[in-house]
Amino acid sequence: MDVQVRVAVAEAGADAERLDTVTRYLREELVQLDVEAVTPAPGTAAPDGTRGLDAIALGGLLVSIGNSQALRSVVTTVRGWLRRGEEPGRTVRLEIDGDVLELSNATRSDQEHLVELFLTRHAAPPGVPSP
Template sequence: MRDAPMTGTLRIQLSEDGADAERLDALTGYLRDQLRLLDVEDVIAMRAGGPPAGTRAFDVAVVGGLLVTLGKSAQGLRSVVTAIKSWLGRSDGVRRTVRLEIGGDVLELSEASLAEQERLIKLFVDRHAAGEDGKWPA
């Protein structure tokens, strides 16, 4: 049994060595478009915290950040992680890092070997996979 219930929300933070905010925004947009094609409920830009005291409200996206609402099926998590792994492999030699977080559990992927990435991804997905009925824990 799990210690904490699954929220069904995956936080993704992307980075690329030497990338400025504009480049990161473009990369994040490409990945967001890919993830929206998968079996997930929603993919949105991660938002910064609330506005500073005494200022007007504003909505600022965190550059390189995405929130994925996975829905009720664990297959969504598997497909998202597979898409991210593929995205990492298309880096054209530039070091990219992806940080995945579900309920405080973090997986960071970058220059690990393919075998090591596979092992880490399997551990992460297995920890958050649904029961035999394919549904997230209540």
């Protein structure tokens, strides 16, 4: 199950510097997990006339995972990070192959239900053991 999870952090009213800072905080937690890699997400090409070399999606990370348990750890870590945050307008969007889970200030019950649906859709197929 080699999968890349695109993680996008958003915060109401945050400028580019603030968004970069909070994304780095989340990255610090994600790299501690049993994941293959956590890298900046590629963005769109730099506008003509700018000096950008490789565009990076502001607030974006790519998390490479090898099994469904790692995916569960990523989601659990993101939810914990959001709960500890002081900003009520902060959201984290997780995407796998076009399937999106957006976590925000929803009730714990609503988020738990959405998380379980997302994890179930991306679990290893029946009969295939997760490493």
